[in-house]
Every structure is written in structure tokens, then in C-alpha cells.
Amino acid sequence: xxxxxxDSPVAHHVREEPEALQTTINSEPSSLLSKHYPTPLVxxxxxxxxxxxxxTTVIGKEFPTVQLTELLKDDSKIKDLAITVSQRxxxxxxxxxxxxxxxxxxxxxxxxxxxxxxxxxxHKHAVSNSKRGIxxxxxxxxxxxxxxxxxxxxxxxxxxxxxxxxxxxTANHVWHSDxxxxxxxxxxxxxxxxxxxxxxxGDTLFASGYxxxxxxxxxxxxxxxxxxxTHFQPSFNKIVAEKGIELIEENRGTPENTGTHFxxxxxxxxxxxxxxxxxxxxxxxxxxxxWINNVTDRESELIKGYLLETIASxxxxxxxxxxxxxDLAIWDNRSVFHTDIGDxxxxxxxxxxxxxxxxxxxxxxxxSRREALGGL
Ligand SMILES: O=C(O)CCC(=O)C(=O)O
Ligand SMILES: [Fe+2]
Numbered sequence: 001x002x003x004x005x006x007d008s009p010v011a012h013h014v015r016e017e018p019e020a021l022q023t024t025i026n027s028e029p030s031s032l033l034s035k036h037y038p039t040p041l042v043x044x045x046x047x048x049x050x051x052x053x054x055x056t057t058v059i060g061k062e063f064p065t066v067q068l069t070e071l072l073k074d075d076s077k078i079k080d081l082a083i084t085v086s087q088r089x090x091x092x093x094x095x096x097x098x099x100x101x102x103x104x105x106x107x108x109x110x111x112x113x114x115x116x117x118x119x120x121x122x123h124k125h126a127v128s129n130s131k132r133g134i135x136x137x138x139x140x141x142x143x144x145x146x147x148x149x150x151x152x153x154x155x156x157x158x159x160x161x162x163x164x165x166x167x168x169x170t171a172n173h174v175w176h177s178d179x180x181x182x183x184x185x186x187x188x189x190x191x192x193x194x195x196x197x198x199x200x201x202g203d204t205l206f207a208s209g210y211x212x213x214x215x216x217x218x219x220x221x222x223x224x225x226x227x228x229x230t231h232f233q234p235s236f237n238k239i240v241a242e243k244g245i246e247l248i249e250e251n252r253g254t255p256e257n258t259g260t261h262f263x264x265x266x267x268x269x270x271x272x273x274x275x276x277x278x279x280x281x282x283x284x285x286x287x288x289x290x291w292i293n294n295v296t297d298r299e300s301e302l303i304k305g306y307l308l309e310t311i312a313s314x315x316x317x318x319x320x321x322x323x324x325x326x327d328l329a330i331w332d333n334r335s336v337f338h339t340d341i342g343d344x345x346x347x348x349x350x351x352x353x354x355x356x357x358x359x360x361x362x363x364x365x366x367x368s369r370r371e372a373l374g375g376l
Pocket of ligand 2: 177178338
């Protein structure tokens, strides 16, 4: 069956996984039987010597003084950093002198040292890449492994969100995790804000997918653990048709991220291999144009709506970062949703590097964050 288009009228049928993707899903059960899931990693304490504090009870940590270039010298510290990011969801570092090459090295090492597959390298964005001609430094270097997130040249998929805020419906629909339309999405994201719009505006919000999972009743947890979602990014092919730009079609950081489908089937609830905790994954903007499989269209909309509400409406599972120039955030895209806040007019520029992780999976026997920590 051909996958339904995002624009197709609501039909009273059950959406199944698109044929092209069924091999992936259908090959899972037999391999699952014998599958050994990774054992959660244990923090060794190597970062305890640096000043740090938690930003909220459930999400966020800040290291106000250490330089990442210092941590980069020691693999055991990088591994502890990966564990800290996966546990706290997002970690902030202030006024960093790390350059773009070092930012890339750190991104790849965070993934490698916490056990990602050998084939997973840094992501090459299909659209937001060197072909846009925006240099990553003052020497004019162009790099497919760096996305320049700039209000001056908004990502084409953002449309004109900066043009006029007044007519926007609600900001909530922009909550997302990065590049989940890929078969192998991102584990760690590193975003360094290099130019700010002024004294105020351009903050970023993060929400814990772990805690969103913990908000669900055991019955809903069980129900959602049996479901997959099709993540879909239709705007890239529209841009090709409208603007005639060239996409990166081959090997966007792993041979498994190839082609121009920009659709991937992933479990709605996913286990993070580093913590061993379950998280909502099939919610937010990444499924706005996608759907929940094997339920009716109406049921899919209801589930998507409820998951978005759980992420967006619970302010006590969120943290908001106010940036200063050269601050850097690292988040775990497997278990955290985020959204930028387009409440400014002046130029804001950030450099983003994404490490690619593992193919998302659910280990039914893994625990929730609250179960593991014995409470909040
Ligand atoms: O610019 C920001 O605050 C975040 C933008 C974003 O969604 C990203 O870098 O993945
Ligand atoms: Fe993002």
C-alpha cells in the first residue's frame, strides 16, 4: 500500500507501516527474541571536580565554569559527560572557546564512547548543509556536518516563522526531537550560540521525554509500548520542487540514512541505551505530518494530540535556557524534546552538530526514570 500523503483527506482506514519500511519492522520480532539490549552505563564521578548544579528537579544541568576543551582531553570524562547528558536530558556550558572542529570531535566521541554503532558518524543534513554556502568560520569553510541555525537564513523547513508572530496558532506544535525522519536518528546534539539577537529573546526550551512517559497511566504506557509511529518530513521534497535545490541523498552520516523518503518507523516509546530508561519518542512535530501505525486516522490524531499535550503542557518537566554568546548546550535527542523561541527580530546564529546514534528500539523490560531513581 502506498503511504498516505500528509495532505490526503482523513479517511476511515487503519494506517499501516508503508511497504518500503515494513522490512525493517517485520524483521524485528525474530531478532528481538534473541536480542541482548545494552546494559546502562555507570557514571564514574570524573566530572564531580567541576562546579555544576541541576536546573530543575527532572531536567537540565549547568556547568558554569569548565571549558569543554578541557574535558576533550580525557575520554573517561567524555564518557561521563555522555552519561550525564543522557540522565539530565540537557546540559549547558557557558562561554565556550571550543572551535567547530573540536565541537565535531566531541559530538562523535560522545556517541562512540557511550556505545553507538561503528557505522554511525556525524549527521549530514539533507538541506541544511554546505550547499547553502554559509561558512562555519571566518575562513569561509563549508561543512556538511554542521548546520548553521540562523534567523537570517532560516531553515527552509521553518517557513516564515520569523515574519510575524501575531497570526501563529500556538507555539506548541514546534516541540521536536531532531531528524527523526532518518532510520538512524541522533543521539547527541551540540548547539553553540555564536551570535545573539540582543539583550533578550531567542531562548530555547527543553522537555523530558522520560518524565512525559512517567506521567502516563500504566495502562497507557502498556498500550503505547505496542505501537510504532511513522515520522515524516515532507517539506524537503517540496523545497526541491519549488526552489530547485539539491538534497544530500546518499549516506547522511550512515549508509542507513539514504534516499529522499524522509520517513522512518520508530517505536512510540523508546529505551535510551545509556540510561536504560523509557521515553516518549513518537510525539511532537516529528509526527505532525506522520501518523501512528495500525490505528485509525482519528485515533492517530488523538494519540498524537495527547502526547504533544503531555510534553508541552507540563511546565514541571521543562527547562528554559537563556543564552549568552558562546554558550553551548548538549542534549540527548532520544529522550528530550526542544523548541526554539522566535521572539526576536535581530540576527541570531548557532552552530549545530548532530551525532547519529542507534536504530531506536524498545526494551519492554527496561525501567522508567522514576522507577530507576525511586521517585522524582
Ligand atoms: O536555535 C535553537 O534554539 C534550537 C534550534 C533547533 O531546533 C536545533 O538546533 O535543533
Ligand atoms: Fe531542533
